[in-house]
Amino acid sequence: MIVTERPEPWHLRTRRFLRATDQRGELVRGARFLRRLVPGEGVPGDPLAPSTGRSSDRLARLLTAAGADRPSASRELGLAAVQAWQAVRRNGKQPSAANGITVLFTDLVGFSTWALEAGDDRVLELLRSVSEVTESIVTGHRGSVVKGLGDGVMAVFADPDEAVNAAYETCSAVSVIKAEGYLPHLRAGLHRGNPQRVGNDYLGVDVNIAARIMAAADGDEVLASASVVEELDQDAFTVRPRRSFRAKGTPKDLRVFQVVPRYTADG
Structure with a gap:
């Protein structure tokens, strides 16, 4: 056969x-x-x-x-x-540094401790939610996300008013995201200067200062240096000096302020 x-x-x-x-x-x-x-x-x-x-x-x-x-x-x-x-x-999208740009850093408070016990699936789910909310708000305020930093971002803005509003709105939006065993609270720091643009990134002292300011903020708090505050519409924001500010690697005469949009502060 x-x-x-x-x-x-x-x-x-x-x-x-x-x-x-x-x-x-x-x-x-x-x-x-x-x-x-x-x-x-x-x-x-x-x-x-x-x-x-x-x-x-x-x-x-x-x-x-x-x-x-x-x-x-x-x-x-x-x-x-x-x-x-x-x-x-x-x-x-990214603004030119010719007239100065405002650098924003954000970070989730207490995230690392929670992440050690939460497991990869829950951690990634939270980070995706935070990332999506952050980029939507930043781009909505004419800013650009430069890079993700795990549980935060670095972003840049040409307009300091837009930068502060984006920072505050992002903190507010993240605070209502639900995560089992963790209440997400974002902190934000801003500084205005002329960092060096290298490809799609920015480097220099001004970037480092913004990161240090962010690290000194409490959850849901937006801190900004005097270089940002001096350029703001004074009728649109409530500004309070942060007298207890201390951070290594920053100028001794650096002045830092807590900033809140006035429509929020006044209800």
């Missing part, structure tokens, strides 16, 4: 052909070369890179994780498209 093997179905042959083509060395190398020519900083989808919660960051991570154990020309081209999109958005 002669047994005749059935021919392989056409859709399986097609799938095998496309997969082999996608993994051809010369095509993968060409796609990688093309990605290096695309504008943009960093490597989209890098699992070690801090996330800002952008949908493009999530897409890049999915592309990177998909078949990470084998080369893929289509994956390289997909990452190139994400990198180009992010470069266009960031270059168009």
Whole structure:
């Protein structure tokens, strides 16, 4: 009896052909070369890179994780498209430092202690919620999230009024997010200056000062340096000196204030 093997179905042959083509060395190398020519900083989808919660960051991570154990020309081209999109958005949004920019740092108070016991799933769920709320408010106030910092962000604004309003609204919005065993309270610090822009990031003393101011704030509190307060619409905010402010690595004459939007302070 002669047994005749059935021919392989056409859709399986097609799938095998496309997969082999996608993994051809010369095509993968060409796609990688093309990605290096695309504008943009960093490597989209890098699992070690801090996330800002952008949908493009999530897409890049999915592309990177998909078949990470084998080369893929289509994956390289997909990452190139994400990198180009992010470069266009960031270059168009981030303010120039020519006339000074306001730097904002935020941080969840007591987060690390809770996270040790909460487990990865609950921690990631909270961080996603905080990230989405933060970016929505920051962009709504004409700011730009520079980078995620785990349980906080760094953002920049051209308008100091918008920066303070964004900081306060973000603190308020985060305080109503529900997390089992943890009441999220955000703190915020702002400083205005002329930091050096390096790619999509900002570096320098002014950035460090903003981070130090944030670290001195209490939960739900927004602190700002005199360089921010002096540029604010004085009729729109209630400003109180923070006389107990102390922070290493900041100028001795640095003055810091607690700032609250007046519509909130006055009810």
